[in-house]
Amino acid sequence: MLVICPSCGKRISDRVAACPFCQVTIASDAAAPIPSAPPARIAPPGPPLPRPSFDLPPPPKKTSPLVYVAIGCGLVLALGAVAVGTSVYYLKRKAAEIQAQGTNPELRNTKAVEVLKADRLPDGYYPVAVVSIPGMDMVVLGDQPPRPDGRAAHIRERGYMYMRLFREPENMRALRAFVEGRTDDPSALRANRVDVATTAILRRGSLRLGGGNVLYCAQRGEMSASGGRQKGLQTVTLTDCPDHNMRMGIWFGPDPDPARPPAELNLTGTVADENELRGFLSHFKVCGPAS
Missing domain, CATH: 1.20.5 (Single alpha-helices involved in coiled-coils or other helix-helix interfaces)
Structure with missing residues (x-):
């Protein structure tokens, strides 16, 4: 076993007579034995670890499709x-x-000016009816001032009907063909709920106005207006604008000489006169935005 040299403190064998380091003679009982390390304590075994489980949890309960149908409904x-x-x-x-x-004639006038995009209505014209809903505007102007109770008076001789739709319906193609002169069949008017009967076509044409192209067809005929049926002259207009909305108008007035043949009729100053038509429509922004 190893002992400690009493002279130099080195560890030496207990069998040597002298310290190999300092050469001091070692008595058999002089060197102190090196204390041995205490035996390691072993901890008692703990409780056994739980055995791992490889069982999957049960799948979640599915919601019936009827629940989603009920929620959707x-x-x-x-x-x-x-x-x-x-x-x-x-x-x-x-x-x-x-x-x-x-x-309320003032309210009618304000609404008519708004729908027609006008600074003011033409002289001698008064609003009879105004309707403005999403996708459609409609205005009817007459030649008589409102009654004392504020209600609109019946039209006597002259008036204007205007309608704007968000898009030109398919059934308006026949009306367009009639106005453009590709057909003289007046049934296109009635087929599109335009209650105008045609006696004779007087002229057709087009004019540029307010950023749009106004197509017109002037005729002699009969139409329904406030107060009943009226015979005279009617000019049907279709205005083509960049927004592709359908804008249709009917300007109507008296026939200057009902007995005269159409070819001999003097149209100057009538609703069939292109200069008069231009002047009348110039009161409105014909391609103005929807109300």
Whole structure:
């Protein structure tokens, strides 16, 4: 075993007579033995570790497709109820607005100027009816001032009907063909709910005005207006604008000589006179934006 040299403190064998380092003679009982390290303590075994489980958790319970169908139906019904409620509210508001115009000539005039995009209405013309809803504007002008109660008076001889639609419907092609002169069949007017009967075509043409191209067809005939059927002259117009909205107008007035044949009729100063038509339509921004 190893012992410690009492002279130099080195570790030496207990069997040597002298320290190999300092040469001091070592007595058998002089060197102190090196204390041995205490035996290592071994901790008692702990509780066994849990055995890992490789079982997968149960799959989540699937929601029935009927639940999603029910949710979707409920959402559609809710949106439908909102849409119906909004539509009813809007229609009620528009009905109230039109009713208010019925006895308020100033309100009718303001609305007509707004729809026609005019600074003011032409002299001698008064608003009879004005309707403006998304996708459609309509104005009727007459030649009589409002009655004492504020309501519009019946048209006697001269008036103007204007309509704007968001897009030109397919069934308007026949009307366009009639105005352009590709057909003389007047049934195109009635087919498009334009209540004008044609007796004779007087002239057709076009004019540039306000950024648009105005096509017109002037005729002798009969039409429905406020107060009943009226015979005279009518000029049907279609205005082509960059926004592709359909703008149709009918300017109507008296026939200067109903007994005279169409070829001999003097149209100067009438609604069939192109110069008069240009002057009348110049009051409006014919290609103005929708109301």
